[in-house]
Amino acid sequence: MEMKEEQEKQQPERSESNRIFPQKRSRLSQILAAILVNALYEMRNYPIVLINTVLSPLSFLALIFFVSRGTLIKEAIEGGFIMSMFGAGTSLQSDLSHLKNDFKLQDMVVSSPTSWQIYLMGMAISELVYSLPALIVLGILEAYYVQMSAFALLGFIAVLLMMFLTSIDIGYTFATFSSDIVQSFAFSRLISTLFSTIPPVYYPITYIPNPYRYLAYLSPTTYSAQLAQNLGGSISLPFESIAIDWIILIAVTATLFLIASRKARWREI
Amino acid sequence: MIEESIQTLSCDHLTKIYGNSKRKALDSVTFSIPSSGIFVLIGRNGSGKTTLARILAVELEPTSGKATISGIDVVKEPLKLREKIAIVPQEARAVPWMTPMQTISSYLLWRGYGYGEAKRKAYEALERLELGGSANALTRTLSGGNRRKVLVATVLASEAEIIFLDEPTTGLDPISRKEFWDLLKKIARERFTFLTTHYLEEAEALADEIGVLDHGRLVRMGSLDQLRQSVSYNYSMKIPLYPKPPLPKLAKGEIMEGREGYRILTVEDEAFSIARDLSKGGYRFTVNPVSLDDIFFYLVNREGEKTNGNERGARETTTREERE
Numbered sequence: 324m325e326m327k328e329e330q331e332k333q334q335p336e337r338s339e340s341n342r343i344f345p346q347k348r349s350r351l352s353q354i355l356a357a358i359l360v361n362a363l364y365e366m367r368n369y370p371i372v373l374i375n376t377v378l379s380p381l382s383f384l385a386l387i388f389f390v391s392r393g394t395l396i397k398e399a400i401e402g403g404f405i406m407s408m409f410g411a412g413t414s415l416q417s418d419l420s421h422l423k424n425d426f427k428l429q430d431m432v433v434s435s436p437t438s439w440q441i442y443l444m445g446m447a448i449s450e451l452v453y454s455l456p457a458l459i460v461l462g463i464l465e466a467y468y469v470q471m472s473a474f475a476l477l478g479f480i481a482v483l484l485m486m487f488l489t490s491i492d493i494g495y496t497f498a499t500f501s502s503d504i505v506q507s508f509a510f511s512r513l514i515s516t517l518f519s520t521i522p523p524v525y526y527p528i529t530y531i532p533n534p535y536r537y538l539a540y541l542s543p544t545t546y547s548a549q550l551a552q553n554l555g556g557s558i559s560l561p562f563e564s565i566a567i568d569w570i571i572l573i574a575v576t577a578t579l580f581l582i583a584s585r586k587a588r589w590r591e592i
Numbered sequence: 593m594i595e596e597s598i599q600t601l602s603c604d605h606l607t608k609i610y611g612n613s614k615r616k617a618l619d620s621v622t623f624s625i626p627s628s629g630i631f632v633l634i635g636r637n638g639s640g641k642t643t644l645a646r647i648l649a650v651e652l653e654p655t656s657g658k659a660t661i662s663g664i665d666v667v668k669e670p671l672k673l674r675e676k677i678a679i680v681p682q683e684a685r686a687v688p689w690m691t692p693m694q695t696i697s698s699y700l701l702w703r704g705y706g707y708g709e710a711k712r713k714a715y716e717a718l719e720r721l722e723l724g725g726s727a728n729a730l731t732r733t734l735s736g737g738n739r740r741k742v743l744v745a746t747v748l749a750s751e752a753e754i755i756f757l758d759e760p761t762t763g764l765d766p767i768s769r770k771e772f773w774d775l776l777k778k779i780a781r782e783r784f785t786f787l788t789t790h791y792l793e794e795a796e797a798l799a800d801e802i803g804v805l806d807h808g809r810l811v812r813m814g815s816l817d818q819l820r821q822s823v824s825y826n827y828s829m830k831i832p833l834y835p836k837p838p839l840p841k842l843a844k845g846e847i848m849e850g851r852e853g854y855r856i857l858t859v860e861d862e863a864f865s866i867a868r869d870l871s872k873g874g875y876r877f878t879v880n881p882v883s884l885d886d887i888f889f890y891l892v893n894r895e896g897e898k899t900n901g902n903e904r905g906a907r908e909t910t911t912r913e914e915r916e
């Protein structure tokens with residue numbers, strides 16, 4: 324009797340899982356999971372969050388537009404794009420810490436066949452989905468006021484992509500270190516002040532008087548704003564400055580990516 | 593021989609020290625058990641149950657030592673192991689703005705299922721736990737126990753062969769808990785379940801193997817019968833502290849003092865003679881065959897005295913009733 328039960332216990336053990344996954348697990352599904360959990364379900368259940376994502380980049384834009392009596396509209400729109408991208412990383416950080424610390428959802432994913440790369444990619448894309456309404460509004464404004472050539476547009480998208488990757492790396496690295504949500508908020512506030520409020524994202528850097536200008540150069544958002552303003556035609560940079568800005572932007576993105584992949588913790592220690 | 597190493601969970605001097613802590617959360621834990629059926633880990637708060645579960649579920653790196661599950665090295669082959677495992681962490685909560693259906697199917701998507709398959713499996717699992725009716729209600733509208741069940745359904749819906757459940761029945765009512773046990777027993781035919789609990793009757797009802805942790809050390813391991821045999825007394829008496837009873841001198845047995853009274857573990861003859869004396873004096877008491885509760889009380893009490901006479905030995909040992 325005892326023996327028989329033993330055998331029953333062991334037999335189906337392996338066959339069941341083999342039946343389900345002889346084929347490969349779908350990466351697409353794994354990415355979709357993050358987009359559903361972190362963006363779509365939330366947007367569906369709380370549509371009010373959408374208003375917020377549209378308003379926050381637009382409110383700064385409106386402010387600059389009014390104060391400059393309309394002269395800085397191009398810079399403000401480009402700044403709005405850059406800030407949306409940078410904001411993706413800040414919200415990624417708080418979303419990740421929320422899911423990790425308050426729901427232990429990340430622990431469940433760590434103990435599953437999802438790699439950190441796929442988890443992060445899914446979460447990052449979910450932040451883009453979240454910013455989509457804002458990006459659409461900005462896109463309409465861009466088409467109306469800025470009108471870039473196809474080549475400039477490609478350059479602009481590349482700048483935005485760099486900004487996105489940079490902010491995602493920062494967000495992920497900090498999120499994996501935080502052990503509670505308050506700690507995480509403290510980090511994300513600091514970062515968004517340092518990288519988005521102080522640097523000249525919504526207006527040209529020449530508006531900042533000289534000794535302070537050097538402070539602005541500490542932030543990667545400054546370089547991307549400069550490149551974007553150049554591409555949009557509101558400032559005209561010499562070739563060397565464009566090259567230097569690009570090199571700095573790529574270097575910062577690559578460095579942060581390395582830090583994120585080396586230092587961020589998936590399995591805790 | 594080979595078959596045996598493939599079908600086991602083994603820990604070899606597994607030790608964990610968190611950060612700069614001086615204490616060992618796990619202290620040289622060493623054991624080897626079949627990786628089938630249900631393994632239940634019991635121990636007081638802070639004894640290291642969660643730490644051990646998290647290390648084996650590849651969430652946490654041990655400080656030193658080695659562990660393998662079904663021949664897969666926990667430290668060196670995390671990717672291979674993650675293909676086979678699933679966990680419900682102790683403090684996991686279902687996301688309140690999602691429905692049980694969304695919670696389970698998204699977890700399955702993370703495991704790489706196709707969308708349709710994920711939905712189907714999710715529904716099956718909810719039905720199995722009798723939550724089919726709430727499949728599309730927001731989790732925040734469910735009761736606390738049902739939210740917990742949703743998480744359990746999540747890993748049950750998956751194909752994982754090895755399941756870690758860290759205190760899965762906390763917050764379930766007694767009837768739900770018993771139903772949950774039945775389900776776990778069924779599941780354990782297909783997969784290895786590693787479960788931690790504070791409910792000793794849960795261990796009694798479910799466990800093929802029981803491990804007892806105390807202050808990070810594994811103080812006992814074995815089947816319920818083996819645990820019973822490891823205590824050489826077969827009767828347990830409980831006597832209230834007041835009115836203070838005359839405590840007998842025991843030739844064979846142990847007297848332990850807890851918050852709810854004295855607990856005497858002894859052999860049959862002694863138990864009866866003590867019972868006779870107590871009855872004569874009109875004292876209240878109970879006599880029962882030794883339960884897991886008694887064994888746990890005994891092991892943890894004794895370990896406490898052994899490791900630190902002043903601090904831990906003097907501490908009052910609490911039992912199940914108080915903790916619940």
Ligand SMILES: Nc1ncnc2c1ncn2[C@@H]1O[C@H](COP(=O)(O)OP(=O)(O)OP(=O)(O)O)[C@@H](O)[C@H]1O
Nearest residue numbers: 610613617635636637638639640641642643644682
């Ligand atoms: N992240 C952490 N950092 C530092 N110390 C920790 C951490 N997690 C647990 N500990 C310590 O490790 C020891 C074991 O904790 P663990 O959570 O494994 O116990 P447990 O048996 O699961 O307890 P409980 O029954 O209360 O859940 C405790 O002393 C605890 O304080």
Ligand SMILES: [Mg+2]
Nearest residue numbers: 641642643682
């Ligand atoms: Mg625990």
